């Protein structure tokens with residue numbers, strides 16, 4: 260199934276929500292554009308999922324302009340830029356339309372000589388067409404020369420009521436129904452990121468019974484054995500959903516426990532279905548890590564608890580001794596640790612211009628250095644998990 264964020268990407272101004280002011284300014288900029296203007300580029304900036312890319316495309320469509328797209332890596336390939344792209348940029352549109360040049364996600368550009376930013380700046384100098392640039396973080400210091408050469412337009416994060424309106428609009432088109440309270444929660448959790456909200460909406464809609472989704476306070480602590488019992492033996496109910504909230508264990512470990520114990524309880528069709536669900540969870544996790552949609556973890560949790568539990572037709576009786584997933588767990592935890600160590604070593608090696616191998620070998624010392632110099636860990640842009648690894 261195609262992602263809803265693509266299927267429902269706005270095509271007209273009227274479908275873009277919450278960005279009226281920005282759209283007004285961009286239209287005015289384009290109307291007043293002439294190639295003698297001192298600033299020939301606009302940077303649309305703001306956090307992810309608020310409509311930067313969408314607006315660029317909608318503007319082109321609604322002003323009947325041809326959109327010529329360049330990305331950060333095009334500026335690195337000087338030959339391609341000079342021979343193919345620049346001539347195309349400088350030509351008038353074949354259909355005699357207006358032309359707009361789009362440089363999407365300029366954050367990826369590098370300010371060094373070979374990195375592309377100087378090329379972009381010189382394009383802005385010479386272009387006879389308006390240039391739209393999008394950026395997540397225009398205040399990054401490397402982008403300072405770009406800031407001086409362009410008009411900045413900040414896009415707002417979308418307030419939760421507007422997000423909810425968009426969600427309802429999409430559900431209507433999809434002929435789906437989701438409980439109002441759940442919609443409100445998705446909208447609030449998205450924290451202004453409409454893309455995230457729509458992705459969450461799709462996930463929830465694909466669940467069997469989305470009216471059951473609630474994210475309430477924690478139960479009392481139930482240990483993992485007890486949780487296994489409730490999942491595998493009990494009937495799936497609303498409280499099954501919240502089961503893992505009260506188990507003091509990471510979701511990755513819980514997955515291993517479930518995986519280990521599925522064959523203890525299920526067989527035949529139930530077994531197959533449970534594994535299928537589990538593999539979906541895994542895929543899902545890949546997506547979470549790759550796109551850093553940490554809030555998705557809530558829903559992954561739901562697949563694992565309610566999903567796995569509802570695989571069986573009837574509640575089960577009897578006593579089962581659930582197994583600890585020791586072997587896999589150890590391998591997994593070890594891999595996790597090595598991965599962290601490696602990612603820190605790579606950053607450090609780059610920072611100090613030493614070989615990665617050496618950084619790995621001297622890791623105990625490097626660890627001390629970083630730990631005793633907070634400014635270094637900042638400089639290295641270590642994420643929370645890496646910092647935790649260093650502290651441990």
Ligand SMILES: Nc1ncnc2c1ncn2[C@@H]1O[C@H](COP(=O)(O)OP(=O)(O)O)[C@@H](O)[C@H]1O
Nearest residue numbers: 264268275276307308309310311312313453454
């Ligand atoms: N202001 C908005 N109005 C309507 N839909 C939006 C808006 N912003 C984002 N979206 C939805 O989120 C998706 C991603 O938006 P996109 O423009 O790619 O975000 P950005 O480029 O700011 O990261 C779009 O396909 C659309 O479905």
Ligand SMILES: [Mg+2]
Nearest residue numbers: 311312313393
């Ligand atoms: Mg974008």
